[in-house]
Amino acid sequence: MKENSKNTKKKVVMLLTNAFDPDVRVYKEAVYLISKRMDVTILCWDRYHASSLPKKEKIDGIKVIRFNIESVAGSGAKQIPAFLKYISCCRKWLKKHKPDFYHCNDIDGTITWYLSKSNRAPMVFDMHEFYEDYEPKTSLSVFIYRLMTGFFIKRSFYSLYENNLYLKDNYRSVYDKLVPLKNYPDTNLVQCVPKTESEVFRIGYHGAVRGQIKEFATLFEAVKGMPDVRVNVHGGGPDLEELKELEKNYENVTIHGPFDGTKELTNLYANSDIVFAGYTQVSKSCECDEMVKFFECIVTGTPMILTNTYKLMAKQIDEGGFGIACDTDSIEEVKKAIFKLKTDRAFWKKCADNEKKAAYKYEWNNAVKILDKVYEIS
Incomplete structure (x- = not known):
């Protein structure tokens, strides 16, 4: 991959299927990338019809764009029509803005990338969870999530994992793509201070x-x-x-x-x-x-x-x-x-x-x- 000139910031687009109000792990990663002179935009899915969150804002240097498409998180297949609308919004935005990297949060982020990407820029798969455990859990769902996860890891530039189960045999063929990023606390956000006094x-x-x-x-x-x-x-x-x-x-x-x-x-x-x-x-x-x-x-x-x-x-x-x-x-x-x-x-x-x-x-x-x-x- 060619290096950008010293005066040009690499553009990272993060795909996130929540409203970033904020998502702390995503916030921490974005802030770090900005500290390394990268330009970070998050395309969010705000599911709440009466949301008070702005459609566009800038938080500590992070450009946040929210697509307000009503849906209920965790409602399974009922979310599919709204999810497809979110993907369509991302596709329209990405046609006009070509990133240097895609940063896909969770497996729904990679699905969004696969269906909306506008160029061949590298994709980073950020695996916040172990998807084979998603409910309702059946032998078929485990097989499908394992297949999908392996598919997207293989197509990623790198895949970030928290759970060490990704180092087990099921993902042996994609070990070279896996790098750890545990969700440790940022001491700029949570600090050890004395406990306040209380009668209870x-x-x-x-x-x-x-x-x-x-x-x-x-x-x-x-x-x-x-x-x-x-x-x-x-x-x-x-x-x-x-x-x-x-x-x-x-x-x-x-x-x-x-x-x-x-x-x-x-x-x-x-x-x-x-x-x-x-x-x-x-x-x-x-x-x-x-x-x-x-x-x-x-x-x-x-x-x-x-x-x-x-x-x-x-x-x-x-x-x-x-x-x-x-x-x-x-x-x-x-x-x-x-x-x-x-x-x-x-x-x-x-x-x-x-x-x-x-x-x-x-x-x-x-x-x-x-x-x-x-x-x-x-």
Whole structure:
């Protein structure tokens, strides 16, 4: 590939099927590329009919263009007509703007690229998730997602992965395309500060709410009748409305809704004594998943309760002393874990101190440098 002249910025177009309000991982990557003198535009799909987000704006140097096409996230095949309209919007825009790189977020981003690309510029496939675990999960859906993922990895310039399952045999033929970019916290966005004082023990959850109703219900039942405990759930997603209905049954649970992950995380963690990270226990990706909340807890010194079937994270929690891994579908086990962290102050402090000592291993500013290789930045 020919190098652009020193005075010409390479143009990167990111394809993103959410509204970027903002998507923190995408924001972090875009900001890094801008710091390397690249021009970044994000073509977003804003699904909300009454959205208050502007159709065009500039955020910290990132050019954001939103196509407002009504749809319900997570509604399966019902989204297809709206998705095709989004692709059509991208195709029209790309006919007039030829990028030097396409950066496709998730598999729907690569589908958009395949159907709308206007030139032969390299494509970077940014795999935020392990797609074979998408619900509803069947042997046929696993086969299709595996086939599609391999197809797009093969056609990518590089593919960024978070989950180490991509290093298993199913993707052996495309190993040379794979580079790791774990979603570590950016210390410019979330910092370790002392916990604020509180008369109650605060359990936080800060992130997307999706597919975790059972785990949240377990947590809410575990704290029922504990007047000295408060649960605060921050985040938007498909589960939000159902969680708001559940909230009505508990005096010490508050569902706050969406938050700005580029501005509010430091304060949210400062006001959380522990974090509850309960996830569905049936997914194949349990073996290798590392959630961003896991990393955020470590860099902020916030002990956590985590689902014990997530083997890689659970092992680090047990060996590093970061909190408690347990069966988060068991009310008694969750209650026991809360009681231990709430009443044994020495144990809580040891967990927090262990996390702070280990935080250097989980630095975004080191991990993101892999983009220098991906984008041929000298």
